[in-house]
Amino acid sequence: MAMHRRDFLKLSALAGLSVSGCGALRETTSSQNLNARVVIVGGGIGGVTAAKYLRRFAPNLQVTLIEPSTEYVTCPVSNWVIGGTRDIKSITQKYDALRTRHGAKVVHDLVTQIDVEAKVVTTKSGAKFNYDRLIASPGIEMKWDSIEGYNEAASEIVPHAWKAGAQTLLLRKQLEEMKDGGVVMIAVPANPFRCPPGPYERASLIANYLKQYKPKSKLIILDAKDNFSKQPLFIQGWKDLYGYDTPNSLIKWVPASEDGKVTAVDVKRKTLRTEFASHQADVLNVIPPQQAGLIARQTGLTNESGWCPVDAVTWESKIHPNVHVIGDASIAGKMPKSAFSANSQAKACAAAVVSLLQGDDPAASKYMNTCYSLLSPKYGISVAMVYQINDDGVIDEIAGAGGVSPATGNKQLEATFAENWYDNIMADIFA
Amino acid sequence: MSKLNLVFLGLILSPYVVAEVPTPAKLLAYNCFNCHGDNGVSKGGVPSIKGLPANILELHLKNYRDGTQASTVMGRIAKGLNDDEIKELSSFIATLK
Structure with a gap:
């Protein structure tokens, strides 16, 4: 070469x-x-x-x-x-x-x-x-014990699935074993953490599974923050696909300002505690601070x-x-x-x-990022940005560049691109 | 001296380390592979870019940037590139073998 x-x-x-x-x-x-x-x-x-x-x-x-x-x-x-x-x-x-x-x-x-x-x-x-x-x-x-009751041993019962492998399979297995009508709960940390849109893509694809196989079930996201990556696109997608904001919504998102921040986990009882309430789940996924x-x-x-x-x-x-x-x-x-x-x-x-x-x-160079998220296998959204190093030596976004998919964007095409992206970046790295 | 001879000389004097540090614009071109595939060869619906003529790449990137050509993501990325970067990275991608 x-x-x-x-x-x-x-x-x-x-x-x-x-x-x-x-x-x-x-x-x-x-x-x-x-x-x-x-x-x-x-x-x-x-x-x-x-x-x-x-x-x-x-x-x-x-x-x-x-x-x-x-x-x-x-x-x-x-x-x-x-x-x-x-x-x-x-x-x-x-x-x-x-x-x-x-x-x-x-x-x-x-x-x-x-x-x-x-x-x-x-x-x-x-x-x-x-x-x-x-x-x-x-x-x-993971910052073990930053959520009371959630340490490495607890993650063998209640997976974080934030490192892929056995944890991924454990969460999948628990979802498969859950009865129709069950409640899935995801605890999401404050920034910064790995893969900012990840928890919301996860919620979407679990909802996609529930909708097909366990339609009486619900998914609740308990969040330690009030805003998240690609939020308007996720919310729109959840409305398009999962009845979000209706009485029959498959997904409920609880922000920090509405007592969404999880402070403790009881892995045996599968309960999450926030400042003012306790929540009972059938399948729990705790993504801890990192x-x-x-x-x-x-x-x-x-x-x-x-x-x-x-x-x-x-x-x-x-x-x-x-x-x-x-x-x-x-x-x-x-x-x-x-x-x-x-x-x-x-x-x-x-x-x-x-x-x-x-x-x-x-020499200083620019950097790039593109992240696709799927809301269903045929519904994709993305965020992209080009970065440069500013006068303070900090990596900053280039004004006017990047941004999220337009609200009217072609979701099916972006879902295809998401799949292509995975195959192509993995070839760029591992081939 | 031809490039091949240079490399051959390197082999004789081995270990003789030849290195090419990419310019910032070429580093940007390497970032294209993330979506367009290993060395610019795509495995799916995202088009391959390896070896495309420089003037075509340059034209598309400028059209994406200016919005005269519709795109899903390329317009958002091209807006982060200046004319010089577009020219150099296009020339580089055109030379990929």
Whole structure:
């Protein structure tokens, strides 16, 4: 692929002419670049995109991605599995192409320590990996016990399903086993959290399932906020599809201002408590508040917000040099915590890392995001935006760009695009 | 020196690291793959863009941006791009093999 490209740059001209493996030259900058090693922690959307594009931009770079799982069940489209219109196999991605097609090393192990001084990563099995630069894409972790009674053990009974896989299947199973006439309840956190429109897409696709198979049932969203992503389009869609705002509405949304914020969960009794009331459900889905993945916190990459402050051009941590953080764990200005964002960030981060290894100044680029949501298999809506870095070094929306689908937009076409988008972005990452 | 020779030289002097850091406009082009597929080859109804002529891409993007061509999402995205970016990313997509 590199042979077809213009603008060849030598990552390390001097090193290229030196004798490979010559110990005396190892300490110089150029010989360090010769054997430049980038370790990527986390094999989700951000990590895999970064690995692939690092190798595309600098084919001789030594790229090692460390991820415990041997396959990755994507959060995007996992709501479709919960709604019963897609199976989990179709959203399970593999790391084979990263190894065979792109030449990255993939190690299935858990990173237990990042020594930012020595620039060494240690894994659970005791293996050690030196790096010149590290890219962390650790995703999210739940803030257990921020809702009383909701911890990791409780999530085995009442799923969050906010990391895809077993949790997705557990929620699906509970919906299948629920009697007609049952009540499904979803507790939604305040901002920021992974996939801002996700809870409302989930509510829609569960409603779609109930409408077909358990039409006497109801779905109630208890929300810790008063506004949400693509709200007018969701409300319109719920009116079009699920009788919203009528006495027979399948969906009821309770905002924070109407006592929607969930403060406690009793997983055995399947009840949710808000400030003034207690709610009984048949199937409960609690999406708790979130923070950056554990390794980011253990490494001290997070600030008081629980997320990782980074440079908006290079994604290098503002706390620890030579460590970059991308994806949901990062503080990315106006960019939402989405797969598209993580992918857009990973490409820019990969370019910046190669620039930095060459000793060049990375150039600021724009970023993009597009998020589709399905309200039924044939009813899609979207939000899109292009971002630039403002004078304060913060990622901001470009005035006049982006926005949501027009109210009169073609919902069926956008539903098709939503499906295309999934197949295409997954090929961009995993193929 | 031809590109092929350059690469060949690189192989002789291996490990000789050649790298191409994409310009900001090319990075934007890589963002197109998110919807238009791996290296611009789509698997479904969203059109493939790989290797389309630069002038055609440029014209469509400007028409989407100005609203003279209807779209679902492209108009919203093109409004975030300036003329120079559209020109460079279109030229780049046209060269994709």
